[in-house]
Amino acid sequence: xELMKAARLKxxxxxxxVDSVPVPxxxxxxxxxDIRAAGICHSDINYRDGVSPVARLPMILGHEIAGxxxxxxxxxxxxxxxxxxxxxxxxxxxxxxxCVSDRENYCDKYQMIGKDVDGGFAExxxxxxxxxxxxxxxxxxxxxxxxxxxxxTAYHALKRGRAKAGxxxxxxxxxxxxxxxxxxxxxxxxxxxxxxxxxxDEKLKMAGNLGADEAVNFTKGxxxxxxxxxxxxxxxxxxxxxxxxxxxxxxxxxxxxxxxRLVVVGISTDEVSLQPYTTIIGKEMEIVGVNDHLxxxxxxxxxxxxxxxxxxxxxxxxRVALGDVNRGMQILTENIGNPIRVVVTK
Numbered sequence: 054x055e056l057m058k059a060a061r062l063k064x065x066x067x068x069x070x071v072d073s074v075p076v077p078x079x080x081x082x083x084x085x086x087d088i089r090a091a092g093i094c095h096s097d098i099n100y101r102d103g104v105s106p107v108a109r110l111p112m113i114l115g116h117e118i119a120g121x122x123x124x125x126x127x128x129x130x131x132x133x134x135x136x137x138x139x140x141x142x143x144x145x146x147x148x149x150x151x152c153v154s155d156r157e158n159y160c161d162k163y164q165m166i167g168k169d170v171d172g173g174f175a176e177x178x179x180x181x182x183x184x185x186x187x188x189x190x191x192x193x194x195x196x197x198x199x200x201x202x203x204x205x206t207a208y209h210a211l212k213r214g215r216a217k218a219g220x221x222x223x224x225x226x227x228x229x230x231x232x233x234x235x236x237x238x239x240x241x242x243x244x245x246x247x248x249x250x251x252x253x254d255e256k257l258k259m260a261g262n263l264g265a266d267e268a269v270n271f272t273k274g275x276x277x278x279x280x281x282x283x284x285x286x287x288x289x290x291x292x293x294x295x296x297x298x299x300x301x302x303x304x305x306x307x308x309x310x311x312x313x314r315l316v317v318v319g320i321s322t323d324e325v326s327l328q329p330y331t332t333i334i335g336k337e338m339e340i341v342g343v344n345d346h347l348x349x350x351x352x353x354x355x356x357x358x359x360x361x362x363x364x365x366x367x368x369x370x371x372r373v374a375l376g377d378v379n380r381g382m383q384i385l386t387e388n389i390g391n392p393i394r395v396v397v398t399k
Contacts, residue, residue, distance in 0.1 A: 057075075060378040061113050064108055066102055069307040070111070084185060086140065086185070087176070088176060088399065090195045090198040090202060092117030092199040093119060098386055101382065119188065130182065132182050137197075138186060142167060143224075149162070155349055158345040174375065178399075186355060196368065206230055206346050209345070211237055213341050214293060214348070218244060222286050225258065226295035231295045232263055233365075240264060247265045248284075259391070294367075297319020313338050315339070319332070373395065
């Protein structure tokens, strides 16, 4: 039996265990990916800590994956051995009403790679052939891996918020997803003003380098008054919250202007209290949830990077080997060295 190394979560709150496990066997419609890069996401920390439980234990975490096809099943089409690919982590049936209407993240049989089935903190991963997208040679594996969540979820959030040219877009939390939302809002959605909000000046400086027009440190002064001044009292058309904590949501709802959209992305178990009349009703604002992204959006992002409309050259701030994956998790958890994305590389 051929074996591979894989980092598995065996117990909630536990360290990942790097073990030798069997290389996955393929069904007819599957491909086997030799993993060259796998991003570490805050969601992986949430899975480790039980904030969002995985389907079973042990589980190989990791859902931001890029690599090379080394084997394919008998009925796997549209892909060849040797192809460079990135992975769409939403496994869907392809047949239900949601799937056929390009909403596979709602699929009746939804599964997530790295949460419901084994993922990318390993030497190889088995995925359905329809879950891989070919990569041009110009896109490095590290950048392709983070397209699978850090960039695509931010892109989906802006689309869910119906961001458009001329809007004022406020990004709350400029970590691994937020910094990409800043660049996307500026470069792809043509926002008139992009406001970055965070509690760390170094992250706000980074956001400015990536396209934010204004920076607000939440811990310094009256953030509401600062945002009013920036927007001439109109507040933001689109507010995207990547933090998810009770305090942040109860604040950002007030930063959303009349007819605006508050897009909630950050994962938390906190309960939030709202006064509907002075928030939602009085301003006719919307609160929109975000869960994952679509394969069609991932394909668009591959095009944007390949055509230089999107620059991910500064997104990979830390690299670790598979055997040091727990160190990578620690870097992200403790914000060591101001990480944007930590990537497990081969």
